[in-house]
Amino acid sequence: MSKGKEIKHILKLLLLGDGAVGKTSLILRFIENRFSEDYQMSLGVNFLTKTVKFIDIKNIQRTASLQVWDIAGQARHVSYSHLYLKGALGAFYVFDLTRRETLLHMQERWQSQVLKVSPQCMSILIGNKADLTKDRVLSASQSKKVQEAMHAIDYIETSAKTGENVNEAFQTMTTRILNLTPKKFL
Amino acid sequence: MSLEKFKTIKAFFIFEKETGNTLFTRSYETQDTTTPDAHLVVAFLTAMFSFAKSSSLSELRVVDMTDLRFSFIERDDLVFAILASPLVSPLDLQFKLTTITSLFLAEYGLQVKEMQLVDTEVFEAFKSHVDEVFLGETREMLSSSKNAALFYLKKLVQQNDIGARGAMIVSFTGDILLEYRMDQTRMAGAIRLLNVSTYMRNLRYLVVSSEATNLVAYKISEGLLLYVDGDPTSGLENLVVKVSETVRKVKEIIPH
Ligand SMILES: Nc1nc2c(ncn2[C@@H]2O[C@H](COP(=O)(O)OP(=O)(O)OP(=O)(O)O)[C@@H](O)[C@H]2O)c(=O)[nH]1
Ligand SMILES: [Mg+2]
Numbered sequence: 001m002s003k004g005k006e007i008k009h010i011l012k013l014l015l016l017g018d019g020a021v022g023k024t025s026l027i028l029r030f031i032e033n034r035f036s037e038d039y040q041m042s043l044g045v046n047f048l049t050k051t052v053k054f055i056d057i058k059n060i061q062r063t064a065s066l067q068v069w070d071i072a073g074q075a076r077h078v079s080y081s082h083l084y085l086k087g088a089l090g091a092f093y094v095f096d097l098t099r100r101e102t103l104l105h106m107q108e109r110w111q112s113q114v115l116k117v118s119p120q121c122m123s124i125l126i127g128n129k130a131d132l133t134k135d136r137v138l139s140a141s142q143s144k145k146v147q148e149a150m151h152a153i154d155y156i157e158t159s160a161k162t163g164e165n166v167n168e169a170f171q172t173m174t175t176r177i178l179n180l181t182p183k184k185f186l
Numbered sequence: 187m188s189l190e191k192f193k194t195i196k197a198f199f200i201f202e203k204e205t206g207n208t209l210f211t212r213s214y215e216t217q218d219t220t221t222p223d224a225h226l227v228v229a230f231l232t233a234m235f236s237f238a239k240s241s242s243l244s245e246l247r248v249v250d251m252t253d254l255r256f257s258f259i260e261r262d263d264l265v266f267a268i269l270a271s272p273l274v275s276p277l278d279l280q281f282k283l284t285t286i287t288s289l290f291l292a293e294y295g296l297q298v299k300e301m302q303l304v305d306t307e308v309f310e311a312f313k314s315h316v317d318e319v320f321l322g323e324t325r326e327m328l329s330s331s332k333n334a335a336l337f338y339l340k341k342l343v344q345q346n347d348i349g350a351r352g353a354m355i356v357s358f359t360g361d362i363l364l365e366y367r368m369d370q371t372r373m374a375g376a377i378r379l380l381n382v383s384t385y386m387r388n389l390r391y392l393v394v395s396s397e398a399t400n401l402v403a404y405k406i407s408e409g410l411l412l413y414v415d416g417d418p419t420s421g422l423e424n425l426v427v428k429v430s431e432t433v434r435k436v437k438e439i440i441p442h
Contacts, residue, residue: 012292019408020388043277043359044284047292067292072281074358074409079322083289083315 006061011177012087013066013170014121016110017094018102019073022128025160026094027070030170035161042072045084052174053186061186064174076109088118090173093150094126095143097157098135103127103143107150122177123152126169131159192362192373194271195279195320196254199228200290202304203265206232209298210290210309212316231258231267248276255279261287262295273370275360275377281324289315325357325409327440332364334439339366342414342432349400349420350428355436358383358409368415372399376413379403391430395422402429406436 015023024042028034031050047069055061069084091114095102106125114121125147127138140157147155153176158165167185175182200210211224234249249256250272257279258267266287268279290312297308327335339353343366352368360377379401383389392403400416402425412433416425 041358044281045288046284047288069288075281075324077326077409078285078324079326080285080318083318084285 005059006063009062009064009178011064011066011089011174012069013173014069014071014085014088014091014114015094016071016091016114017073017106017126018096018109021073021094021096021099021102022160023073023094024070026092026126026128026158026166026169027068029160029163029166031068033163035163041074042070043074045072045075046070052171054171054175054182055184055186057181057183059183062178062180064178066170066174068170076113081113082117085114086117088114088121089177090122090124091118092124092126092169092173093152094128095138097127097129097138098132100137103138103146106146111150122173123150124169124173125150125152125155127155127157128160130157130164131161189362189365191271191273191370192377193274195268195274196271197224197227197269198286198316198320199224199231199265199267199269200309201228201232201265201267203232203235203260203263207304209264209304209306210312210316212313214320227267227269231256231265235265248279257283259283259287261291262298264291264298266290273374273377275356275380277377277380278324278357278359278361281359282319286316286319289319323357323363324359324361325363327355327363327410331440335436336364336366338432338435339364339412342428343367345428347420348425348428349417350414350425351417352415353432354413355406356380356411356413358411363410368413372401372415376401376403376415380411391426393422393426400425402426404429404433406433407440410440412436 015027017023020039025035027048031048047067049065049067051063051065053063093106093110095106127143143155154172156165156169158169171185195214197213199208201208206228208228247258255270255272255274256267258265266283268283270279335355343350343353352366354365354368355363357363360380390405394401397418400418400422402414404412406412414429
């Protein structure tokens with residue numbers, strides 16, 4: 001493998017989970033590096049794109065254009081959801097570490113819908129709002145049980161507010177989908 | 187009462203903001219004859235945009251006329267516009283329009299940027315997506331659940347002592363899923379109220395009391411609300427209690 005070689009990829013990723021768990025906030029943190037305390041329910045399904053670059057273990061420069069879809073928590077019963085769920089290569093299932101009920105039905109509520117139309121889609125379970133340590137009601141071991149049941153490749157605790165682990169989650173997803181070992185992110 | 191007026195989408199357009207070149211149009215047959223000609227609509231909207239050139243239209247806009255509600259959004263120098271009956275919920279239009287816009291840009295965004303001349307043939311396949319979204323439901327409810335829920339709505343309204351005059355079940359976007367004896371004007375008002383709830387986390391219930399109505403909106407389950415129009419001369423508290431009892435029964439028949 002020669003140095004200086006570059007390969008481009010386009011990946012469709014989804015963020016799903018109940019209302020107000022922080023999906024829109026995670027995307028804004030990742031793509032625009034900002035955060036807002038205000039809550040406004042997402043209406044409809046939106047996507048944003050961001051390019052990540054890294055060098056893999058064989059010294060090939062990889063450019064991945066991530067198409068990140070924000071699936072409104074309220075959109076669980078949309079009759080035409082297959083239109084935007086199809087073709088996804090990765091899905092983040094996001095719950096709120098301070099609200100138990102947001103983790104409970106993740107598999108039946110969200111993952112089953114996605115796997116119906118994108119059966120190869122890779123899953124990562126995300127426990128968001130990790131900065132709210134005092135209000136936290138879910139332990140890592142409880143979350144890991146759900147991760148196992150969902151066959152998710154990872155469980156990551158994030159904070160859209162502080163930015164903790166947000167880039168890491170997207171980097172993990174990207175490199176795992178491409179089945180590459182990253183050497184360095186650019 | 188027919189729900190037609192609360193549901194009718196008349197046409198959908200995608201055109202270039204600067205030139206007014208139309209990329210995509212779709213019209214639906216409706217009972218009334220107020221669907222204007224596509225060229226007229228695009229001409230009207232482009233004229234409006236040249237007035238408002240400096241202002242950003244990335245947020246959804248709604249323009250109301252007597253017989254029509256225009257709703258549009260701008261993304262990547264394209265305008266996506268819906269023409270609907272003025273009673274269609276603006277939130278439901280927003281949900282559908284945002285979703286269609288995303289689907290279109292994900293599918294054809296790059297192609298459109300590279301296009302020298304508009305070739306509308308390219309977008310032919312998008313028609314079925316547009317139809318599926320517009321004819322679809324933002325909050326699907328099984329018809330068996332609907333039938334059972336209607337039974338409870340009727341029972342609530344037919345109880346004489348609580349002053350419930352009408353009831354309906356709506357999605358969080360204001361799409362009416364079923365209705366029993368609701369007054370049309372108050373229905374339209376109730377739907378407008380939902381705008382408020384999108385700023386709240388986990389709304390449980392909302393009560394509005396005026397000279398014309400005691401309106402109760404009660405969350406049934408994710409994305410579903412029960413609205414009850416109460417006679418303002420009857421007690422509000424009693425109404426809320428009865429509505430919550432009905433909600434409990436409706437919950438039981440809705441699968442999670
Ligand atoms: N403290 C803290 N608050 C957060 C975090 N992430 C999101 N929030 C807040 O939680 C609320 C909901 O966040 P959103 O990103 O809008 O939630 P969502 O999942 O997109 O919700 P829907 O659009 O309804 O599906 C907002 O008030 C955010 O400011 C976080 O990591 N920490
Ligand atoms: Mg959101």
